[in-house]
Amino acid sequence: MIDKFLRDEQDPKAVEKVYSRLVDLLTTGEEIIYIAVQKKPIVNLFPDCIALTNKRILFFTPANLGLSIKFVDFVWKDIVDVYTKEEIIGAVFSAKTTIGTEMGVDYLPKVQARKLYQYAQERKEAEREARRLRELEEKRAESGSVQIDHAQQATHQPFTQQQQPVVPTPPPAPVVHEEPKKDELTEKLKRLKTLFESGLISQEEYNHKKLELLSDF
DSSP states (O other): OOGGGOTTOOOHHHHHHHHHHHHHHOOTTOOEEEEEEOOOSSOOSSOOEEEEESSEEEEEEEETTTTEEEEEEEEGGGEEEEEEEEOSSSEEEEEEETTSOEEEEEEEOHHHHHHHHHHHHHHHHHHHHHHHHHHHHHHHHHHHHHHHHHHHHHHHOOTTOOOOOOOOOOOOOOOOOOOOOOOHHHHHHHHHHHHHHTTSSOHHHHHHHHHHHHHHO
């Protein structure tokens, strides 16, 4: 069952663990497209993994010394962009969402990072086209509704109707704009990213802490 996810030298044990977890998470009509596994240069006992399906992208991180596995997922319509950066050892793949959340995994084999990027771009294009078609259908439906309403008004309006006195419309009530409350999760993610960009924490620590924050909300 997992042979097709081992064609780019993925770690079989890591793929098997992620696959068994994924099977329980799949929704109706959801299919697994690709699974990528982190490959650290020295110790690679509990690698992070990324899985792509036709509906979402999932980031898996082992916990409790590999006895359990945590994950965070994002549906494709919430993905703004995906990135890949090849380094001397491996590559980094990351995804950014509409609310500014960014999740990534480093030390990925370059061939796997490229496949992730390729498949992710294809899914983004498919989602963009589906969104465009939905918007067109909504506009057509709205246009048809307006035309029907005008036709009904013209048909039922009596020719002998006397003009009613015009009643002045009261001025609209003032709109009170409340200052939105700061998003606690967003603030925590910003602080975490600042620590990472300042070099105070590693990519792995950044990913683990972000996963904990996203799991709590």
